[in-house]
Amino acid sequence: MPQRFRPFSKLRPVRTLLGLLLRRPIVGTSIIPLLWDGRIVLIRRRDNGRWGLPGGIVDWNEDIATAAKRELAEETGLILTAVGRLVGVYSDANRDPRFHSVCIAIEAKAEGEFQILDQDEVLEVKAFPVTEIPLAELAHDHRQQLQDYFSGQTVLS
Numbered sequence: 001m002p003q004r005f006r007p008f009s010k011l012r013p014v015r016t017l018l019g020l021l022l023r024r025p026i027v028g029t030s031i032i033p034l035l036w037d038g039r040i041v042l043i044r045r046r047d048n049g050r051w052g053l054p055g056g057i058v059d060w061n062e063d064i065a066t067a068a069k070r071e072l073a074e075e076t077g078l079i080l081t082a083v084g085r086l087v088g089v090y091s092d093a094n095r096d097p098r099f100h101s102v103c104i105a106i107e108a109k110a111e112g113e114f115q116i117l118d119q120d121e122v123l124e125v126k127a128f129p130v131t132e133i134p135l136a137e138l139a140h141d142h143r144q145q146l147q148d149y150f151s152g153q154t155v156l157s
Contacts, residue, residue, distance in 0.1 A: 025100045029068045030055035032149050033110040043075050044124035045139055052139035064104050076125045077115025080108045088148050088155030095141040105145045
C-alpha cells in the first residue's frame with residue numbers, strides 16, 4: 001500500500017512540544033502584607049474592580065520570595081522587610097478566571113508609603129484593619145487565602 005503524502009507530519013513533534021510547554025499552569029504568588037500596626041494591605045484591581053492581595057506571576061529565573069518582593073513593590077510601593085509563614089499552595093484550575101495558575105500565598109511584613117507603580121493593574125491601595133477587610137468583595141480565591149491565614153492553617157489545595 002503506498003504511503004500518503006502528509007505535509008504536516010513533520011510538525012507533529014513541534015506541536016507536541018508546544019502543547020507540553022503552553023498547556024501548563026502558570027506559577028504565581030500572593031502576598032498577605034502586614035503593616036507594623038497589624039493592618040493588611042489590599043489592592044483594588046483594574047481588571048474587575050475587586051479588592052485582592054498583591055501578587056502576580058513568577059518571572060523566569062526568579063524565586064518565590066523575589067517575585068513577592070517585586071510584585072509588592074510594583075503594586076503597592078511597599079518594601080517587603082520579612083517573609084513570614086507559608087499560608088498555602090492553591091492550584092484549583094478554576095481559582096483564576098483568566099488561566100490555570102498555581103498560587104503560593106505567603107505572609108510578609110511590609111513598610112513604606114503607598115505608591116502604585118503598575119497602574120495598568122492597580123486602581124487603589126489601602127490598608128484594612130482585620131475586622132474591616134471586605135471579604136465579600138475579594139477577587140479570585142483571596143477570601144479563602146485570608147480565611148486560611150486567619151485560622152493559622154497551611155493549605156495544599
